[in-house]
Structures are given as structure tokens and as C-alpha cells.
Amino acid sequence: MTGMIEKMKSWVSLLPPIGYTNILEIIILAVLVYEILLWIKNTRAWELLKGLLVIAAFITAAAILHLTTIMWLIERISTAAIIATVVIFQPELRKALEQLGSRNFIANLIPDDGIDDASVTTINEIIRATFEMAKKKTGALIVIQQNQPLKEIEETGIRINGIVSSALLINIFEKNTPLHDGAVTIVGDKVTAATCYLPLSDTDISKDFGTRHRAALGMSETSDAVTIVVSEETGRVSVAANGKLCRAQDAEALRSMLPTREQKEMDKNTRFRIFRNTRKEGKA
Numbered sequence: 001m002t003g004m005i006e007k008m009k010s011w012v013s014l015l016p017p018i019g020y021t022n023i024l025e026i027i028i029l030a031v032l033v034y035e036i037l038l039w040i041k042n043t044r045a046w047e048l049l050k051g052l053l054v055i056a057a058f059i060t061a062a063a064i065l066h067l068t069t070i071m072w073l074i075e076r077i078s079t080a081a082i083i084a085t086v087v088i089f090q091p092e093l094r095k096a097l098e099q100l101g102s103r104n105f106i107a108n109l110i111p112d113d114g115i116d117d118a119s120v121t122t123i124n125e126i127i128r129a130t131f132e133m134a135k136k137k138t139g140a141l142i143v144i145q146q147n148q149p150l151k152e153i154e155e156t157g158i159r160i161n162g163i164v165s166s167a168l169l170i171n172i173f174e175k176n177t178p179l180h181d182g183a184v185t186i187v188g189d190k191v192t193a194a195t196c197y198l199p200l201s202d203t204d205i206s207k208d209f210g211t212r213h214r215a216a217l218g219m220s221e222t223s224d225a226v227t228i229v230v231s232e233e234t235g236r237v238s239v240a241a242n243g244k245l246c247r248a249q250d251a252e253a254l255r256s257m258l259p260t261r262e263q264k265e266m267d268k269n270t271r272f273r274i275f276r277n278t279r280k281e282g283k284a
Contacts, residue, residue: 052085118144122164122189123258127251129169130228130237139232140173141183141198141212144258146224150185150192153219157182157196164189173230183215183227198227205245208234216240226258 062070118126126142133140143150158179162168164186172179172194182195200211201218209231216227220240227240228248237248239257248254 117146117188117259118164118186119189122186123255125164125166126169126186126228126258127254129166130230130254131251132166132170133173133230134235134237137232137235138170138173138175138230139180139212140169140228140230141216142169142228143183143185143196143198143219144226144228145185145187146226146259148223148225150187150223150225153183153196153198154185154193157185157193160184160191160194162191164191183219203243209238209245213238213240213245217243217245220244228254228258 059071059074062074126144130140130142143153160172168191169184171177172184172191174180179194183198184194185192185196198215199218199222200214201221203217203221205214205217210233212229212231216229216238217240219225219227221243224242229238229240229245230236231238237254239246239248239254241257246257248257
């Protein structure tokens with residue numbers, strides 16, 4: 001046993017010394033790798049990556065088996081392959097840069113108490129309006145701000161700055177009215193703008209979904225906003241968030257997808273209590 005411990009000590013002594021900067025670099029690299037893998041998984045790059053892995057496996061097998069002719073061809077086309085990869089991944093790379101430019105990572109790490117969140121009353125008004133429009137098959141796009149501001153989206157539309165109510169939302173999206181085309185943005189308890197243009201997603205989606213759904217999905221891919229879609233063809237209600245599109249079967253399902261100010265405060269208080277109890281246990 002003593003001999004084993006001595007061997008382990010000798011092995012550890014061969015390792016280079018690890019300082020604070022090394023630990024910091026490891027943490028930064030781990031976060032970067034995690035974000036890149038998460039980005040790849042949530043975009044079409046995941047399918048393309050699997051194709052690249054197959055090609056990499058083929059190249060490795062050719063190298064192991066000493067297939068000289070194939071390796072010679074691979075070396076000659078490697079530069080062109082790199083350029084082709086950049087061209088193929090161009091939409092995903094553009095989307096990643098847009099997200100990097102629009103996100104405030106410090107704000108994500110440190111919660112901002114000044115951010116306006118929708119109250120329970122506002123959420124109830126939104127849900128009521130959504131399903132009233134769904135019954136009449138009135139198409140609608142409702143973007144609800146979360147942590148990231150929607151100023152750029154608001155600037156593409158017409159300023160409203162009205163208190164959220166089901167009547168206001170229904171009137172905005174009524175067919176053949178000046179404001180029905182486009183999306184409305186909701187910040188806190190106010191409808192800030194209407195007829196806003198949203199970025200369209202390049203993701204392959206079902207043919208059952210139309211331009212509104214593609215716009216809602218594009219909004220969820222470039223921001224943390226939650227977007228409600230009412231289909232003009234079927235009256236179905238869907239919610240786009242975090243790059244995903246989900247169907248809301250009824251009011252309760254929709255309510256569970258829409259975070260409120262009160263819910264966030266409860267979650268914050270719960271996390272604070274857990275942190276405080278953990279500190280007390282540590283001191284004890």
C-alpha cells in the first residue's frame with residue numbers, strides 16, 4: 001500500500017504546476033466548448049457535423065491503412081474543403097455572430113432587477129386574447145420580452161405604448177386593419193409596438209407551419225423572447241422559445257410556457273433561501 005502511494009506521488013510530481021491562471025483558462029475553455037456544442041445541437045449544424053465526422057473517420061481509416069493515393073487526393077483538396085465548410089455553415093455562423101452581438105453575457109450572469117416582466121394580469125389578458133383569436137382563426141404574432149431588450153424589433157414597427165388588454169390585442173390583429181400585419185411587442189405590462197418585422201428562421205420546419213411560425217422561430221433563435229403564434233389557417237396556438245416551437249393545446253398549457261413577474265420573484269426568493277440555508281449549514 002505504501003509503495004502504491006509513493007508511485008502515485010511520483011506520478012503527480014511529473015505533472016506541471018497548476019496556478020490560478022491555468023484554472024481560469026480551463027474554466028473559460030470549458031464554457032466555450034459547452035456553448036459551441038449547444039449551438040451546434042440547436043441548429044442544422046448538428047446534421048452537418050455528423051457528416052463531417054463520417055468524413056473524418058474515413059480519412060483516419062485511410063491514414064491507418066496507408067492508402068497513399070486517397071491521402072494524396074485529400075491533401076490536395078483540403079484547402080478547398082475548408083472554404084466549402086465555411087460556405088456551407090454560413091447561415092449558422094451568421095446566426096451565432098448575431099446572437100453573440102445581441103447577448104449581454106454579464107447581464108445574464110448578474111440578474112437585473114430593473115427589467116420589466118409581465119404580471120399575472122397581463123399574462124391572463126394575453127391568453128384570453130390568444131384563444132379568442134384562435135376561435136376566429138385570426139392570425140397573430142405576440143413577442144414578449146424577457147432579459148434581452150427588443151428595441152431593434154420595436155423600431156421596425158409603429159409605437160403603441162398601451163396597457164396590455166385582450167381587447168387591444170384583438171383589435172390590433174383584426175383583419176383588414178392598419179396594424180394587423182406583423183408582430184406586436186410586449187414589454188412588462190405594455191404593448192410597445194405593432195406591425196414589427198421579425199427575422200425569419202432558416203431551420204427546416206413542417207410544411208404545416210407558415211411565415212408567422214418561421215418568424216416566431218427566427219425571433220427565438222436570435223433573442224430570449226417568448227413569441228406566441230396564432231395560425232390564420234388552422235387557429236392553432238404555438239409558442240416559440242429557445243429555438244424551439246411548441247404547440248399550446250389550451251390556456252393552461254400556454255400559461256405554463258409564459259413566465260410572469262411574480263413567478264420570477266418566487267424563483268429568485270427560493271434560490272436565495274437555498275443559498276442562505278447552505279451558508280448556515282456550512283458555518284454550522
